Amino acid sequence: MERTFIEEDWMSKPDALVYDNHPETLIDRPLHYCPGCHHGVAHKEIMHVVEELGIQSEVIGVAPVGCSVFAYHYMNVDMQEAAHGRACAVATGIKRVRPDKTVFTYQGDGDLAAIGTAETLHAVNRGENILIIFINNAIYGMTGGQMAPTTLEGMQTSTTPYGRNIKDIGYPLKMTDLVAHLPGAYYVTRQSVHTPNAVRKFKKALKKAFEYLKDERGTCFVEIVSNCPSGWKMTPVESVSYIEEKMLPEFPVGDLKTPEK
Amino acid sequence: MERTFIEEDWMSKPDALVYDNHPETLIDRPLHYCPGCHHGVAHKEIMHVVEELGIQSEVIGVAPVGCSVFAYHYMNVDMQEAAHGRACAVATGIKRVRPDKTVFTYQGDGDLAAIGTAETLHAVNRGENILIIFINNAIYGMTGGQMAPTTLEGMQTSTTPYGRNIKDIGYPLKMTDLVAHLPGAYYVTRQSVHTPNAVRKFKKALKKAFEYLKDERGTCFVEIVSNCPSGWKMTPVESVSYIEEKMLPEFPVGDLKTPEK
Amino acid sequence: MSLNEEIVIAGFGGQGVLSMGQTLAYAAMLDGKEVSWMPSYGPEMRGGTANCNVIVSDERISSPIVSTFDTAIVLNQPSLEKFETAVKPGGLLLYEASTIVNKPTREDIDVVEIGAAKEAQKLEKKQVANMVMLGAYLCKKPIVNVGLVMDALRKALPERHHKLLPINEQALERGKALANGGG
């Protein structure tokens, strides 16, 4: 691997590596995602946060069914692969029997907001002390780009070939807003990872979420407005503009609920 | 039956009967409910409204699994008995293939707000042109008085024998509030039937709901804050006070969303 | 002949129908008998009625649900309607006086009216009407002695309710007396 190659003398100094692309918490293995897919960004930065907080041995993750079904191939923490939509129920099961652990789910919009609606809302309503990471790319990536509940109005997908028609099939579902309305939710935020600064903000929010979990006062919920270049039939670079121009107006980033409020 | 017995001369005049306890839309059959159960009040008045609107032949109802599973024994309209929690999906199926009909569901809080959470919210989010009647008695009546998602804090049920503990099992779920947040919801209201005036208001709201349905602009949703003397282990009369003093503060009546707003 | 007594106890929800059956079954179990107790369950409960089958036997019990009975103890009118015909010829039908409008009509069985509610009122504890009834039954069919019933109650009731044991015993005795034509 080239990354062990030293080009300048100072590079071998201990502090020189300011961004380590493979922290201990990230398994060194090529990702299976399409080029430019934000799942990769999210995985990597979640694991950076786990590394920075030094909680690797406390964490138990739950992977969904969706493109990120193999999250456990990359995240170097104990993990369980849940059935489609049931990650929050699985996380509940884990957390209830291992109350001293930090349990998180990582779920797509099909998983969390379609088939998993009940499990998600009820876990939050019970105030389960878990962290739900919701990666919303407004489409079913895994199965070939079908409409998700979060698909934007007019957006073309393989099951809305003429664009999502509100009258027929309804509105982009704002799960995060619903979650924020539940008293069991403790910290609820929506972020994105489409620019370096967005990534920085996401990391900060995620770190907060992990920390708030320790309060044991309810569910933490972090949405990531994300992309799917393949499903959107765009280049990764185009997908970044689409996020900026279409996704964020519908799903604006920011905290929806904080413990202080 | 005694009700054909005429005590005063004027009683045989055509206009004398100002409250007919058995309109054509209500099947003349003793109800199986416990004494004082509000399911009976709700059934009767829903059918009075159908009668008054003259829509008996247009209406298709969906009964839930819950004490009102036999609603079709009483409501003299075409009906389908849905699986537990799935009434909104069943109603969607009916309405999509019979778009000219008026389709309603009648569901308890276990049915609609626990196992049926996803089906309910997604039907509303799709803006299905159906009417959802949600009878919330804060308990699972049918199965013997277990906790429902809407059970009040501290309330004793057969599965919260020491009172509902928020920390452990979460908060009374306000489904109607969640529904009102969805753009697919057209008219959302919460009513009760515990006093004569409450019944009058409920009827008015229900009539509006049926009428709004004709606009074909989204889902109408009517919650009825209701009782379960058996599950609550109270007399019917005590249950009326409980509604007034405990239920209504948590579930206040009124419109949550109207087409005008 | 070996004992095999099949009983139905039926009435309203609040009348202590189920616990009467349990107490009887428990007492018989303490006596070394094979016993089973089986409640009716389900939506028919919604109407407010409840009933249970109790079987006390010297032999292993096959099914806890039976459709004809050696004894029916009925505490309200709908139960009478439901179970009068289910009593085996020569069997016993005990009923609560105050709740029955249309009296039983069968003549091939032993029909006994008991004013258990009234008797309980006299004891100033209407909850023990079921024990009056049980006492009456045990008078007619002494399949287990009252001492064991008291043992059963002692074990079934939580400690803090043991102060109620004496009144239950009184009720049982009054029931016996009533069934004996006394009281």
Add this chain to the structure above:
Amino acid sequence: MSLNEEIVIAGFGGQGVLSMGQTLAYAAMLDGKEVSWMPSYGPEMRGGTANCNVIVSDERISSPIVSTFDTAIVLNQPSLEKFETAVKPGGLLLYEASTIVNKPTREDIDVVEIGAAKEAQKLEKKQVANMVMLGAYLCKKPIVNVGLVMDALRKALPERHHKLLPINEQALERGKALANGGG
């Protein structure tokens, strides 16, 4: 001998791998042959690769999925790695010149490099690289004639794209020429 040709076509998602296979299968179907076309499907697509099996036969086809091939047409390096070993001895391996870093090494099969992408660029329509490749294949194994391939394209393409037929035909011909050592 009766015809039974089993082909795999593999490359990146955007390279027209699947439609190349469909066109071939369709043409052979028009020729009265038994055909099957089977895509790879599933998460391995996430990496951006795609492949399909095509079988053209005089006889009823048993399984549409086979693990060794008479011909492999590969359009990128990972596909070469995956399928080089799967070509039957004596079989044919066609590969796209521009995407292959490490060349194939087998000597018991017929290995042909085709600069299909470059050729398509010359035609100023990079989408037809797959047809160049198909032409090259049909030169090596004329299991169906180019006229039928054009018929297949005509039927498969929506009317509004029929203006593209000529350039596709050109591409097919260029491919044939390339494989013939020409071009």
Add this chain to the structure above:
Amino acid sequence: MSEGNGKDVRLMKGNEAFAEAAIRAGMDAYFGYPITPQSEALEYLTREIPKRQGVVVQAESEVAAINMIYGAAGAGARVMTSSSSPGVSLMQEGISYIASAELPCLLVNINRGGPGLGTIQPSQGDYFQSTRGGGHGDYRTPVLAPATVQEMVDFVFEGFRIAEEYRTPTLILADGALGQMMERVELPPEGSLPHEIPSWATTGKTPDRESNVITSLFIEPEKMEKVNEKLQEKYRSMEKEITFEAENVEDADIVVVAYGLSSRISQKAMHMAREKGIRVGSFRPKTLYPFPYEALGKLAETAKSFLVVEMNAGQMVEDVKLAVNGKRPVGFKGRMGGMIPDPDEILAAIENIDN
């Protein structure tokens, strides 16, 4: 993509073929949820139905989809859903309800490798679930097992007919390969399967009739037993729908029994064996329920042994044994978890018996 000889002949994917067939069979509505390897059906329908006739709704889950089917079927519509193994498992409660309420509908399971999330590759691991009613209670569903894309089309028509004639949910069980592969198909003309709204459907109570009620609840066990007796009677009467394909069985020493994709491969193996002089026949049930017990039982009088080939751990083996009833040995050759057997290994299994 038609051949232009009057017949409507195309090269089609199994998933698209059965979707197109449904439109042509006059399907009123489809409710479904994406899952590999059958999502193309929903995709095809969302593309075609807006241009043609009917309703198509992407449900929020398979649980919702099957209950939408219940509702629409109860309202008298001709309806279909499709899914693959995990999704079909989620439908089991709903299917039991539909069977009990006696509603007609067509379900398609494009079987993938299980259990659990498994693989998305072709499998026949859902045989038990399909033929024994994976849901609760004593119900069965007729199960049709196509072996070609053409049959994916034909069995849609057949499936709707059976569903409506017997008022029963009817299942097409095919493996992932049949859903994904393209083959030549000839499509029947649109509207060739007539359909009237049945009188029992919930279409609004008119003054001339009592209210129609669709339910599966019969709280008194005496009534529920009657319902069950009626169902069992119906299942018995379905025996006349049994179909199968037998080849070379007359003189066969060994009969290979297989359905769907594995039957095609088995037939190839049979031909290979015949070339080697081994007298092999092939028997393919097209209906897995009701199962051709009788026809297979008769073969036990002439054949010396049976070999069942499945893409599972040997589920149909039980039915074959029940048919053969101890008269002859029943062997098994299977692949699991998404693997497809090849003709050579079946041939080897045949030769193994023969020796």
Add this chain to the structure above:
Amino acid sequence: MSEGNGKDVRLMKGNEAFAEAAIRAGMDAYFGYPITPQSEALEYLTREIPKRQGVVVQAESEVAAINMIYGAAGAGARVMTSSSSPGVSLMQEGISYIASAELPCLLVNINRGGPGLGTIQPSQGDYFQSTRGGGHGDYRTPVLAPATVQEMVDFVFEGFRIAEEYRTPTLILADGALGQMMERVELPPEGSLPHEIPSWATTGKTPDRESNVITSLFIEPEKMEKVNEKLQEKYRSMEKEITFEAENVEDADIVVVAYGLSSRISQKAMHMAREKGIRVGSFRPKTLYPFPYEALGKLAETAKSFLVVEMNAGQMVEDVKLAVNGKRPVGFKGRMGGMIPDPDEILAAIENIDN
């Protein structure tokens, strides 16, 4: 309610008895959803667990409950859920996942009359679902069929042991009567079934080991086939767990085969028949899967015929036929939809064979 003779003897409802047994067997967590006729289990546990040890959560549905079970079992806990027929149907996907991921857990199905919403009365209509894996793919679950409230207790201990020894979801299948009735039970002491957190469980990755992963996804069919082979091997190895109860079979002309409640009634009928001089024996499988094929097959050498008695349409009949393998006729007497046969009608069926 103990007898006070040292032993802990009580008069208990089946539902409460198995719940109490679970606490005594060291259950770490229970996740469930109310449904008649088994809601008393959840009620009992919500009452007892706060005073004792463990976790109890009322889930929002059976789908959620079974997935909570998956999570908790994956984290190494000893877990149980219970439900009744429609609820168990909803769990089928989850059970298939648990089987595939090889997680131990105990499931209790207090079977009621189906299909559909049906009745809430006792039934054995879920035999197929239980023994053939109602979910997708080639998995099985060991199935224990208690016939007394005492066995409802004993089989909880047995069930946890089997679940953990084989890393498999294990099912107790009992009918509604066994859940609702009270009988005498003797309770084993608390903590008599040791339990350690298994090394494969997700308990947090420590530096001394790789991360633990619980999954049922093996996307390459080659791997998934391996997983399946391992499962099949495991199922074969379970055969040593087969248990049954045979009475009067040595000299029997007719063997009545029944499980659960119907076996009790059948035994009564057997005694009645013996009194009439008919040589009847009774055979009761306690494990429905793995099924005692061999033991029953041996009886086919001495008995002249078999009569299967079930509270369903004749589901175990298939297993008995598979065991008897054509050697003897297999008759059937059943009631459906929540009806319970009485000894007289079984006797009549016996006499019918005898003549």
Add this chain to the structure above:
Amino acid sequence: MARKATVLIDKELCKGCELCVIACPLEGLVLSDDLNLKGYRIVRLDTDKCTGCVNCALVCPDSAISVFREPKAAKPEAT
């Protein structure tokens, strides 16, 4: 004085829940000691002053109550 309004209570439908009792503004309904065939104590009207306000009927869960009111003298029909 003749009554202006009255209610009819279907004895066999009444379950004695007393919801009508607390709904009557006149406190005109009372639980009697009579049992119906189901064994419920039933309600009866114990006033001549009933106004026909229908309150009781509205809250009765069992549709046991119908309400009658003396019609106003019919207006002479317009010709």
Add this chain to the structure above:
Amino acid sequence: MARKATVLIDKELCKGCELCVIACPLEGLVLSDDLNLKGYRIVRLDTDKCTGCVNCALVCPDSAISVFREPKAAKPEAT
């Protein structure tokens, strides 16, 4: 002039998505014509001015980028 910071790009991990390219404030990363073994065109650093801002690494989905910055001269240790 020696570089003050640089990035290392793992060639075999890069998928040529260009998200890093648009993230670099210096426009210092470019898609090269080189293919890696998977057949992706890969990105390379085309500047000496890299500041080590880590923007590129943050947005790289495939963890292909690590960033190095010359450490400040260590402060003399307190004794």
